[in-house]
Structure formats: C-alpha cells, structure tokens
Amino acid sequence: MKQFDTPAYQADIDFKDQPDLKNQIENAWSNYVKYCTINSQMGNPWSSSYDHPRSWYYNPLVTPVTPNKNNTVPIQWGAFPNRINHYFTGQFTKDFPNEVQDKLHELADIGPNAFTEKYGTKLVVPKNPCDPTNTDTKAFGPSGPRGWQDEYCEWSVTRDANGDIIAVNFTHENPEYWFHMWKVSQDMVVSLYQEILNNPNVKKEDLYLLDENGNPVIVRETGLPAYNPINKWNNGSSATESGGGAVHLTSPPNSLGAEIYLGAAATILRVVGGKVITDANTLICAAQYGQIYRNSDPRIGQNVNALVYNKKLKISLTNPIALYGQVPDFTQFTMPDSAKGYTIEDCYKIIRGAATNPGTDFYPFNMVLHSRFEVPAGAQFKLSDIKVQGQPLKWGSQIADVFKVQLAGTGIPGGNDKPQEYPPVGDPDVTLPSVQYLLDNNLLQASLYNKLNTFSNLTSCITQIEAGTTTSGIAVLASDANRETGFDFGPGISVSVTDYQDLGNDNQLFIIDITVHAAASLGEKPLALYNSALDPKYTISGVLEVVAPGSLPKLNITPNQTLLSDQQIKQVQKILK
Incomplete structure (x- = not known):
C-alpha cells in the first residue's frame, strides 16, 4: 500500500x-x-x-x-x-x-x-x-x-x-x-x-481560534487564522x-x-x-x-x-x-x-x-x-x-x-x-521523559484559553520549520522531565531551552528555540527526550517536519514566550492526567 x-x-x-x-x-x-x-x-x-x-x-x-x-x-x-x-x-x-x-x-x-x-x-x-x-x-x-x-x-x-x-x-x-x-x-x-x-x-470568521483578546491566532506555517x-x-x-x-x-x-x-x-x-x-x-x-x-x-x-x-x-x-x-x-x-x-x-x-x-x-x-x-x-x-x-x-x-x-x-x-x-x-x-505535545506556544495558549481539552482538539498538523532557520516560541509539554532534560531531533537540528515550568503531577512545559542547519535533510524528524546520556532514546514521530527554505510565509509575528497561568496549569493537568 x-x-x-x-x-x-x-x-x-x-x-x-x-x-x-x-x-x-x-x-x-x-x-x-x-x-x-x-x-x-x-x-x-x-x-x-x-x-x-x-x-x-x-x-x-x-x-x-x-x-x-x-x-x-x-x-x-x-x-x-x-x-x-x-x-x-x-x-x-x-x-x-x-x-x-x-x-x-x-x-x-x-x-x-x-x-x-x-x-x-x-x-x-x-x-x-x-x-x-x-x-x-x-x-x-x-x-x-x-x-x-x-x-x-x-x-x-x-x-x-x-x-x-x-x-x-x-x-x-x-x-x-x-x-x-x-x-x-x-x-x-x-x-x-x-x-x-x-x-x-456559517461564516469563516466563526471558525477562527481566538486569543484572550478576541484576535485570531495566526498559524506560522500558513499565515492564516487557526481553526x-x-x-x-x-x-x-x-x-x-x-x-x-x-x-x-x-x-x-x-x-x-x-x-x-x-x-x-x-x-x-x-x-x-x-x-x-x-x-x-x-x-x-x-x-x-x-x-x-x-x-x-x-x-x-x-x-x-x-x-x-x-x-x-x-x-x-x-x-x-x-x-x-x-x-x-x-x-x-x-x-x-x-x-x-x-x-x-x-x-x-x-x-x-x-x-x-x-x-x-x-x-x-x-x-x-x-x-x-x-x-x-x-x-x-x-x-x-x-x-x-x-x-x-x-x-x-x-x-x-x-x-x-x-x-x-x-x-x-x-x-x-x-x-x-x-x-x-x-x-x-525507571520512568523516562516523554513528549506529550509539541506546537507553537501561541496555539497552546489559545487552545487552553478556549478549553480545547485533548490532543486532537489542539492541532493534529505537524509543526514545520524551514531548513537554515531558527524558530522561537515552540512549546513542548512533557512528562517526567526536568530542567536539564535533553532534546534529540537527530542530525542537523539543535534545541535551546529559553524557559521552563514545572506544572506539577510530573508534567513540565519547555519553551524552546529550534535551529535547523542549512544542510539538514528535509522531512519528518522524530523526537527523543533524555534525562541522562544513558537513557534509551525512544522517539515519538510526527511532531516536527523540516521543509525547504522559502516554503513558509514570511510573517512579522513575535514568538510567544509566555508561561502558563495557574488556571492553565490546572487545565493541562486535566488533559495529561
């Protein structure tokens, strides 16, 4: 097939x-x-x-x-x-x-x-x-x-x-x-x-995902409002x-x-x-x-x-x-x-x-x-x-x-x-760190605001990043990780953690920058987390795709680096329980 x-x-x-x-x-x-x-x-x-x-x-x-x-x-x-x-x-x-x-x-x-x-x-x-x-x-x-x-x-x-x-x-x-x-x-x-x-x-704007200020949340990969x-x-x-x-x-x-x-x-x-x-x-x-x-x-x-x-x-x-x-x-x-x-x-x-x-x-x-x-x-x-x-x-x-x-x-x-x-x-x-969700933080924040309460309701479309670029404001919800947890997307991709939040109940939020080197191969990149260099690196697929330079629209959007409020943390705990 x-x-x-x-x-x-x-x-x-x-x-x-x-x-x-x-x-x-x-x-x-x-x-x-x-x-x-x-x-x-x-x-x-x-x-x-x-x-x-x-x-x-x-x-x-x-x-x-x-x-x-x-x-x-x-x-x-x-x-x-x-x-x-x-x-x-x-x-x-x-x-x-x-x-x-x-x-x-x-x-x-x-x-x-x-x-x-x-x-x-x-x-x-x-x-x-x-x-x-x-x-x-x-x-x-x-x-x-x-x-x-x-x-x-x-x-x-x-x-x-x-x-x-x-x-x-x-x-x-x-x-x-x-x-x-x-x-x-x-x-x-x-x-x-x-x-x-x-x-x-039914109007198109009725279907937009809105942020807490009532504005449409723009998807970085399309330049259009999220669903x-x-x-x-x-x-x-x-x-x-x-x-x-x-x-x-x-x-x-x-x-x-x-x-x-x-x-x-x-x-x-x-x-x-x-x-x-x-x-x-x-x-x-x-x-x-x-x-x-x-x-x-x-x-x-x-x-x-x-x-x-x-x-x-x-x-x-x-x-x-x-x-x-x-x-x-x-x-x-x-x-x-x-x-x-x-x-x-x-x-x-x-x-x-x-x-x-x-x-x-x-x-x-x-x-x-x-x-x-x-x-x-x-x-x-x-x-x-x-x-x-x-x-x-x-x-x-x-x-x-x-x-x-x-x-x-x-x-x-x-x-x-x-x-x-x-x-x-x-x-x-021994419990290993695992990825629960990876998506742009502006989508995560708006999803929680709108009480979208499951993975299929957050987004099921893979996060895309152009080769030769650094993309900021990516949120990773994880379990059983810690501030020092490492990220492995494979060759040609590096991660910098810009902020970290312990959400309780063994759940964590990382705000990361992802840098894809110009020579990195295109396509889907599975992700493994590890707390120790000795940890086995079990991967989750379908969270990141490297696309060719010029594939995505050029947008003037400030990356969202906001951590979660107490109310949002309660909602995440409910999602990940």
Whole structure:
C-alpha cells in the first residue's frame, strides 16, 4: 500500500474539482496516519512496563497485504453512550422510578451539567473504575461540549418553537481530518459546514481560534487564522440557526489517534496466573487503553485481542481507517398515520460517507461519516410524531440506541512468530521523559484559553520549520522531565531551552528555540527526550517536519514566550492526567 486513504475516500468528493488540493490533503493525511501507526506500534516505553513494543500490530505501508473479504472483519458497537447506562440505570431507578429510560436518554442528549442543573441530581462515577477497592469518585465526564457522547458518535438536535424535534445530525468524523482540510482550504471547510448543517449563516470568521483578546491566532506555517474545532457551529448537542451543531467529533476520547493506539495496544495478550485474559473489561484494565464500560473501547480491544489469541493473526486497522456509522435498524421505528405513504427511510439521509463502499468490495457494511434525520419537505408530520422502540421520538439518543458504529481490522498470519504475552501494564523501575505535545506556544495558549481539552482538539498538523532557520516560541509539554532534560531531533537540528515550568503531577512545559542547519535533510524528524546520556532514546514521530527554505510565509509575528497561568496549569493537568 502506497498511502493511507482519507476516511470513506472523502477527499475524492471534497476536492473532486481541485486536484492540487486533493493531492495535498491526501499526502498530509497519509503521513498523519502513518505517524499515528508508528507511535502506536511503539507503545509506551516511557512510563509503563510491558507495553512496548507492539510487534503484532503491523504497518500496511511496510507490510504488503491486500484487504479482502476473507481477511477483513468488522468490529461494531452501539452508538448510545454505554457508561450512562452502566453508571446511572440503578440511580435513576430510585430517582425517577417511572421514567428511567426517558431520563437516561435525556442525559445522553443534554449532558451532565445541564441535567444536574435541571434536576439537581448528582452524577459521579468511580475515580478508578478498574480498582473496586477505591471508593473515591469524580464528576461524570469526559469534559467538553459533547464529552459524554464518547462512543465515536456525537449528535445535535434541532427543535421547533414548541420543543419538538425537527432534525438530528449524527457525526462520526474525526477532528484530525478537519484540521488538515482547514490547512489546505479554509473556504472548503466553510462550504462544508454550510452544507452539513444546512445553514448558510456559517461564516469563516466563526471558525477562527481566538486569543484572550478576541484576535485570531495566526498559524506560522500558513499565515492564516487557526481553526477552532469547538467553534460556535460545532459545539454542544443542540442546534439553532444562530449556533450549535455537530460537524465532527469533539469528545476527548473520540479521536483517530486514540483509535489506532487502542488497536495496537490490544494486540498484546495479557496473562495472569498463567491464563490469557479474554474478558473485555478485565482486559482493558490490564492493558490500560481506553475507558472501561464504554461500548467501543472494550469491544475494539476484545475483538482485536481475540484475533491474535484465537487465530494467531497480526492485525492492522483497515484502510481507510476511520469510525463509520451504520445504517439504523429501521424496524425499530413506527411511522404515524399522518405520514401518508412516507417511510422512515425517507427521513434518513447520509450527508458524508456512503452506505455502500465506492471502489471496494472488501470493506464490510457501511462507511457513514455523517447522517441526518429529518422529515421530507412537504410532509405533514414531525419527527416527534414517530415512535422509536415504541416510544415517541423525544431525544436524539433514542435514534443512537438503534444503530451501531464500526471500524474494521485486517489480519495476516503470524507465521512462526508467537503472539506477545505480557503481564498487565505496570509502573517501570525507571520512568523516562516523554513528549506529550509539541506546537507553537501561541496555539497552546489559545487552545487552553478556549478549553480545547485533548490532543486532537489542539492541532493534529505537524509543526514545520524551514531548513537554515531558527524558530522561537515552540512549546513542548512533557512528562517526567526536568530542567536539564535533553532534546534529540537527530542530525542537523539543535534545541535551546529559553524557559521552563514545572506544572506539577510530573508534567513540565519547555519553551524552546529550534535551529535547523542549512544542510539538514528535509522531512519528518522524530523526537527523543533524555534525562541522562544513558537513557534509551525512544522517539515519538510526527511532531516536527523540516521543509525547504522559502516554503513558509514570511510573517512579522513575535514568538510567544509566555508561561502558563495557574488556571492553565490546572487545565493541562486535566488533559495529561
């Protein structure tokens, strides 16, 4: 395979009349997925034991394999947030005895903050659900404007003046693709927002990332404003003509990088007492990937692990790697008498992606990226007149209850190799310094100001620096480092630390200058940190790219050397916990 394709081959559609831009985003996207794959194969040698390397997860750019119906399997899970069912069914049975299911659906639609404000119900979960002896609790999350919708499916609901549902938009698109598309063509992103939301009121400036003074943050590599993934039109679970909507995923766990990392982690068999763990939730705690009691993480991990254990297959997630919604089970809907010949299928429309797979016969089932439920124009009924599983359609989450989300895995025989068998992940004897994020400090500062709370929401585009230049104001968030920690980008690149900040909880911030010598080779440069010259230099890929002189715009921007405020430190601790 020469490159990773964009989700559902969507670049073929988004840029069908712009071949140069199509080529740009396809190359950038393939590189991004490649780096995610390399880092996922690396695992975590810095702060975990028995999580490196992950040799039974293969890179299809390196290992030749052709996906087909015989070696590719679907992995599916329910779109409704299962942690809501797990943690609150019992509590709501006591608090709302006659409307338990209705309140679970309402919570999935409006989120824990709004639900608590409305009903005064305290929503807490175990702080460490993998340790039943730990009775500490924390607020139900994840955080963010749709954080609780954490099954790689997020949605927004549009209601009329009477409060009746008139449309529900479901998205499964990862935020990383949208960052790359924004870098290639901001006009395309604006046009797609208008099309997806069926709303001409979306303006380009609505999507800008603003600093604390209300000014657009300029990206050094483009000279244009940065993208805010939780802008006013991709924010929250309700949509109106003036704001709200679901264009792409925003919940911290719902990223493509997390999906690939989980898939790779699950290829390691975990052994306790001489027995391989096969239970989904026990396995997820032993391997420390994802979140216990979700539908998605345990199911993905268990399915991948079973292919390794039972069939001795090496695994890679199937190209084009993405999260795909599946067509709903339409038998769960009952149409009203006023429908007069309209069917539920008439109310369902795939906006991005496809029910069938263009150009392929191997990818199982559907490749839906975005779908919408709404009544056809001219019909004399509302969505609220429809019943789902026998109940009037009152919440978007009722629809999420009747369809699944999917990814796929492609296996190759392990041959004479034996699957990796390790004990559960533990703490190493010596913790090594590791890179969490590397990006321009002005982007970091604005991201924290705007409460962008996960890597995929900070930026997924690689930081670029021209050969023969020094670039200042680069922020590196690290763990288990110290003021004397060294940086190694390889030959021809040197680093000068201009400032340092201990953020607590074993996290650090470095503000650095990066000097790339004129003779340095072009391309991606993995980064290794080391506290001692004797430390093994494990690298993280996809953080820096050296480009040719003159490739980047000449800007009169003062590098941002500001350290973090106390409030920003708390936010970073939340991100990196």
